[in-house]
Amino acid sequence: MSAHVGQERHAPHDDHHELGWWRTYIFSTDHKTIGIQYGLTGLAFLFLGFMLMLVMRWQLAHPGQPIPVIGGMLQAIFGEAAFSRDALGRMGMLTQDGYNSFGAMHGTLMVFFGIVPAAFAAFGNFVVPLQIGAPDMTFPRLNMASYWSFFISCVLMVGSFFVPGGAAKSGWTSYPPLSGVADMGVGIDPFWNGQSLWLVGMIFNITGSLLGAVNFIATIIQLRAPGMTWMRLPFFVWAQFVTAFLLLLAFPPLEAAGIMQTMDRLFGCSFFMPTGLITSARDAMGHAAQWAGGGSPLLWQHLFWFLAHPEVYVLILPGIGIVAEVIANNTRKPLYGYKAMVGAIFVLGFLSFIVWAHHMYMTGMGAKVAAFFQTTTIIISIPSVILLTALLISLWGGSIRFTTPMLFAVTFLPQFGIGGLTGIPLAFNAVDLYLHDTYYIIAHFHYVVAPGTIFAIFAGVYYWFPKATGRLMNETLGKVHFWTTTIFINGVFMPMFLQGMAGVHRRWYDGGAAFDLISKVPVFGRNSLEWNVVSSYSAFLLALAQLPFIFNFFWSIWKGQKVGRNPWDATTLEWDAPSPPPHGNFDKELHVYRGPYEYSVPGAEKDFTPQTEAPADAPKPQVTEAVLVK
Amino acid sequence: MQIPYEVQARPDTGLYNAKLGIWLFLASEVMLFGGLFSAYVFLRLGAEPGLWPRGLLDVRIGTFNTAILILSSVTVVLAWASLKMRKFNEYRKWMMLTIICGAAFLFIKLAFEWPPKFSHFGAFIRKDKLAEYEPYLGNEYMRSKKLEPRLEISGHLHAVEVDVENADPAALGQFLEKRHLKVLKREDEGKRLEVEVHSPADAEALGRVLGKITKPDEPDPRMREASRTLPGVKILAFEVQPDPANEDPTNEDNEKPHFNPRKRNPLADLIHIKAGDVDTWSAFVPRHSTYLATYFMITGLHGAHVLGGVLVFCFLWGPGAALYKTNPEHLANRVEVAGLFWHFVDLVWIFVFPLFYLL
Numbered sequence: 001m002s003a004h005v006g007q008e009r010h011a012p013h014d015d016h017h018e019l020g021w022w023r024t025y026i027f028s029t030d031h032k033t034i035g036i037q038y039g040l041t042g043l044a045f046l047f048l049g050f051m052l053m054l055v056m057r058w059q060l061a062h063p064g065q066p067i068p069v070i071g072g073m074l075q076a077i078f079g080e081a082a083f084s085r086d087a088l089g090r091m092g093m094l095t096q097d098g099y100n101s102f103g104a105m106h107g108t109l110m111v112f113f114g115i116v117p118a119a120f121a122a123f124g125n126f127v128v129p130l131q132i133g134a135p136d137m138t139f140p141r142l143n144m145a146s147y148w149s150f151f152i153s154c155v156l157m158v159g160s161f162f163v164p165g166g167a168a169k170s171g172w173t174s175y176p177p178l179s180g181v182a183d184m185g186v187g188i189d190p191f192w193n194g195q196s197l198w199l200v201g202m203i204f205n206i207t208g209s210l211l212g213a214v215n216f217i218a219t220i221i222q223l224r225a226p227g228m229t230w231m232r233l234p235f236f237v238w239a240q241f242v243t244a245f246l247l248l249l250a251f252p253p254l255e256a257a258g259i260m261q262t263m264d265r266l267f268g269c270s271f272f273m274p275t276g277l278i279t280s281a282r283d284a285m286g287h288a289a290q291w292a293g294g295g296s297p298l299l300w301q302h303l304f305w306f307l308a309h310p311e312v313y314v315l316i317l318p319g320i321g322i323v324a325e326v327i328a329n330n331t332r333k334p335l336y337g338y339k340a341m342v343g344a345i346f347v348l349g350f351l352s353f354i355v356w357a358h359h360m361y362m363t364g365m366g367a368k369v370a371a372f373f374q375t376t377t378i379i380i381s382i383p384s385v386i387l388l389t390a391l392l393i394s395l396w397g398g399s400i401r402f403t404t405p406m407l408f409a410v411t412f413l414p415q416f417g418i419g420g421l422t423g424i425p426l427a428f429n430a431v432d433l434y435l436h437d438t439y440y441i442i443a444h445f446h447y448v449v450a451p452g453t454i455f456a457i458f459a460g461v462y463y464w465f466p467k468a469t470g471r472l473m474n475e476t477l478g479k480v481h482f483w484t485t486t487i488f489i490n491g492v493f494m495p496m497f498l499q500g501m502a503g504v505h506r507r508w509y510d511g512g513a514a515f516d517l518i519s520k521v522p523v524f525g526r527n528s529l530e531w532n533v534v535s536s537y538s539a540f541l542l543a544l545a546q547l548p549f550i551f552n553f554f555w556s557i558w559k560g561q562k563v564g565r566n567p568w569d570a571t572t573l574e575w576d577a578p579s580p581p582p583h584g585n586f587d588k589e590l591h592v593y594r595g596p597y598e599y600s601v602p603g604a605e606k607d608f609t610p611q612t613e614a615p616a617d618a619p620k621p622q623v624t625e626a627v628l629v630k
Numbered sequence: 631m632q633i634p635y636e637v638q639a640r641p642d643t644g645l646y647n648a649k650l651g652i653w654l655f656l657a658s659e660v661m662l663f664g665g666l667f668s669a670y671v672f673l674r675l676g677a678e679p680g681l682w683p684r685g686l687l688d689v690r691i692g693t694f695n696t697a698i699l700i701l702s703s704v705t706v707v708l709a710w711a712s713l714k715m716r717k718f719n720e721y722r723k724w725m726m727l728t729i730i731c732g733a734a735f736l737f738i739k740l741a742f743e744w745p746p747k748f749s750h751f752g753a754f755i756r757k758d759k760l761a762e763y764e765p766y767l768g769n770e771y772m773r774s775k776k777l778e779p780r781l782e783i784s785g786h787l788h789a790v791e792v793d794v795e796n797a798d799p800a801a802l803g804q805f806l807e808k809r810h811l812k813v814l815k816r817e818d819e820g821k822r823l824e825v826e827v828h829s830p831a832d833a834e835a836l837g838r839v840l841g842k843i844t845k846p847d848e849p850d851p852r853m854r855e856a857s858r859t860l861p862g863v864k865i866l867a868f869e870v871q872p873d874p875a876n877e878d879p880t881n882e883d884n885e886k887p888h889f890n891p892r893k894r895n896p897l898a899d900l901i902h903i904k905a906g907d908v909d910t911w912s913a914f915v916p917r918h919s920t921y922l923a924t925y926f927m928i929t930g931l932h933g934a935h936v937l938g939g940v941l942v943f944c945f946l947w948g949p950g951a952a953l954y955k956t957n958p959e960h961l962a963n964r965v966e967v968a969g970l971f972w973h974f975v976d977l978v979w980i981f982v983f984p985l986f987y988l989l
Contacts, residue, residue: 135631138647214654222635222647248658253665260669263927268917271669271924275678285838286860292754292910294681294920299672303665584631 029140035126042118049110061536066092081166100169107172119318130574133225138218149208156201168198176272181281216244227592239321250310257303270295305356319456330406331398334597337390344383361429377427404478408459419447440500471560484545491538495531680781692987702731713962732940747914749829751787759907768879791867830913
């Protein structure tokens with residue numbers, strides 16, 4: 001046993017053998033490459049999900065009108081499942097089924113294929129091992145397997161648009177019995193149809209997430225560098241740690257539910273099909289589809305929301321972590337309330353498992369059950385507010401540098417604030433009964449995720465781009481991107497609060513035109529349908545606003561200003577590694593001596609003191625056996 | 631580049647990486663099977679009276695499988711201990727025993743437990759027709775004893791009566807020949823047949839035989855196909871050799887789980903069930919009822935985990951055992967980690983067995 005220890009320590013590059021192009025860039029086990037793979041895939045899906053919504057927003061602003069310019073092309077690509085000719089014979093009008101499928105897929109792709117890969121998997125994979133001083137993740141091959149499981153799910157989801165019947169159209173929530181009878185009939189394959197592919201795709205996605213979560217937790221526990229105690233961890237690592245636990249424990253019930261719904265669709269089971277249901281569903285041969293009954297649609301809702309509530313915290317926590325890093329760095333002072341933030345994030349994670357039925361107030365639950373969930377939901381707002389407040393107070397007295405990442409990070413705070421505060425009324429079922437399934441809900445959750453997490457993702461991209469590439473992104477383009485995005489994203493979502501309170505329902509193909517109360521009664525000067533036009537045109541301009549970012553991102557990879565290891569003068573460990581870090585990450589032995597945010601330490605020469613900088617009077621550390629990297 | 635603590639434990643946690651990893655994975659598996667068991671509870675509590683069967687499963691086989699699995703948990707620990715004591719041949723012996731036990735579990739399930747269900751017929755009678763089948767359902771007795779009503783007639787499907795007036799004769803002939811089905815009776819100038827079937831699957835397939843083409847002069851072959859009558863074959867009645875519970879419905883004993891399962895009486899009179907009186911019918915397959923759906927899903931998923939474990943053990947017994955030469959402690963750790971997974975699989979079965987077989 002002891003013969004293995006005490007061997008000569010090789011420098012990281014000595015035992016690196018030449019891997020071919022495929023093993024280096026595609027089937028890599030290096031966390032940085034995998035992180036970039038997740039990042040590019042995630043950003044691509046955020047873009048695709050956005051495009052789906054733009055088509056829907058055209059329909060909402062101009063109901064019944066074909067998509068201009070590209071309408072014919074869209075109809076040719078997506079087929080009759082989503083588009084048809086309008087009354088005047090022009091191609092490219094979004095049909096009702098098309099609207100529903102684009103809506104369901106917008107939600108699914110954004111949540112599971114955009115935000116989670118980009119915010120959790122991409123930044124987590126790239127940054128966490130570097131920030132804790134590890135050479136890689138604990139299980140590099142498992143890491144690669146996770147990405148490829150995820151990739152398979154991406155292929156299935158995108159492919160589902162092109163099968164007969166089109167993509168899943170029962171909402172991202174996939175509620176039965178609708179999801180049990182959707183996408184079946186003559187001409188539609190019993191397996192290769194939108195809803196079934198959605199289910200199988202979700203199973204692969206969940207598997208990838210679960211394996212990734214195991215990796216993150218094991219890495220953070222086991223591979224911290226010597227001296228990196230728990231309370232010296234950057235807050236981003238804490239955020240990823242809790243997020244990984246949420247994914248690990250909350251996803252499996254949805255996997256179970258997905259298996260059950262797949263069995264309902266493929267084997268005719270009745271897990272979710274109630275007794276006595278009469279439908280017009282037909283199987284591929286044209287026979288009336290039959291179910292034995294005895295199932296419960298409510299069961300799906302419980303299993304789904306048991307995941308989906310912790311899922312929304314999965315969506316926000318990595319973002320809060322990114323914002324914490326950027327704010328500490330750009331205020332040149334420590335985070336305010338680091339310990340409180342760590343405590344809050346654990347309480348938040350725990351509570352997130354016991355609030356799920358606030359998505360189900362309309363199901364006729366009894367008063368006692370409703371009271372329980374209302375209480376826990378209100379309580380969970382406390383740690384959220386602690387986190388937000390701590391970040392806000394962190395700005396106080398800071399020497400603020402308004403770099404592009406900082407602009408996004410600071411703007412995250414009030415936008416997330418709006419999202420969170422508009423959620424508080426929804427905690428009460430009396431209010432929720434009125435606002436459930438209206439545009440108010442859409443505005444609430446989009447504020448948290450869109451000007452919330454996506455802004456945090458942008459901040460993270462601009463912030464860590466120099467570490468990944470050795471070059472800075474262009475600041476001017478960054479500022480143009482920031483200002484246009486902020487203005488237009490608020491243009492999209494702010495009117496939706498008004499529409500929702502006026503009663504405009506979600507998922508309406510005509511945007512509410514059929515209701516006089518919505519289409520004729522003015523709300524703040526315009527009737528609700530006119531606000532549709534405001535939202536839609538803001539969305540189109542928002543799309544244009546992303547062009548500087550996309551250009552900047554790719555152009556800077558080759559032509560950006562070259563920088564050294566630590567262009568932001570940051571304290572955390574990732575800035576000690578070369579830019580970009582080699583396989584194995586660090587070119588020297590690491591020992592951590594101090595906390596993560598020692599900026600402007602009184603008496604210090606520079607306004608930042610890296611974690612690895614030894615205090616003048618520190619003894620040389622003993623290199624213990626257990627720590628030697630072989 | 632070497633990942634630290636792959637084999638040696640990290641001092642402050644006392645764990646090597648894979649051990650932590652497998653415990654985390656098992657936590658997620660607890661949530662997975664927990665979700666499935668919760669579904670079982672939810673569906674059981676919400677089930678309509680009479681729709682939740684009992685005593686369907688063979689307790690002997692279940693008990694034997696339980697014993698095998700527990701034995702395999704012991705042998706895998708002995709395999710790990712042999713490795714820690716650096717006794718390689720002992721390790722291979724115990725590991726092979728573990729594999730055999732796991733494979734036996736799967737074989738017994740897939741050869742003796744599942745297949746008989748696929749040829750076991752069950753028909754739920756419509757609520758308004760229950761009185762007509764009272765001799766086989768015994769609901770007056772059930773009501774008098776305040777028990778849940780019996781809504782199903784089950785047993786061996788002997789034959790089906792079908793109306794073939796609209797069936798494509800060539801397709802029908804081919805179908806009967808391919809499946810080796812005898813026509814027992816021909817009535818109404820061949821428009822009604824009584825066809826002997828081997829299993830409910832035959833009856834289902836019979837119901838899907840193509841109908842006659844109503845537009846034979848149509849030039850487009852696809853339009854010709856589309857003009858077939860639907861359905862081609864209409865099932866009129868089922869001839870069922872009843873299970874003990876339907877042969878003697880007032881004997882409560884028939885519905886409890888027994889260690890020695892009750893056998894069907896081959897000499898019992900066949901029950902004639904009119905198709906119009908049937909709500910739904912099928913073999914004892916997942917779509918028969920939520921009970922069977924849950925049973926197949928949970929035992930199926932558990933079986934998949936058993937298979938996964940067996941495959942990992944095969945690797946560690948075979949090509950993976952080469953690691954013993956360079957790093958025996960690492961191999962011992964791998965066996966320990968696989969063993970932990972195996973114990974979990976065993977633990978799930980300890981819940982499955984009483985829940986499905988004994989209660």
